[in-house]
Amino acid sequence: ELHIFQKLAAELSPTKLEVQDVSGGCGSMYALDIVSAKFKGMSVIKQHRLVNAVLKDEIKGWHGVQLKTKA
Numbered sequence: 001e002l003h004i005f006q007k008l009a010a011e012l013s014p015t016k017l018e019v020q021d022v023s024g025g026c027g028s029m030y031a032l033d034i035v036s037a038k039f040k041g042m043s044v045i046k047q048h049r050l051v052n053a054v055l056k057d058e059i060k061g062w063h064g065v066q067l068k069t070k071a
Helices: 002-012 044-054
Strands: 016-021 029-035 064-070
Touching: 002 016, 002 029, 002 044, 044 064
Parallel strands: 029 064
Antiparallel strands: 016 029
16 A cells, blocks of 8 residues: 555645555555646546546556546
8 A cells, every 4th residue: 555655745845645545455456546746737537547547557456446636
């Protein structure tokens, strides 16, 4: 969780960032809640694509991700 938090914080400079392992501790599914000015003017789909691009290497090993994003 810490690695994901640090990577998102560095790339998106969020004003709110919550990373929660919702897989029961095995690290295969995460819930992410992100508020960032970098999302301003973007549709929700584009916001999610940006997050997916930032975490592309990490997501490969996950079963799923729950994203909540806001500008």
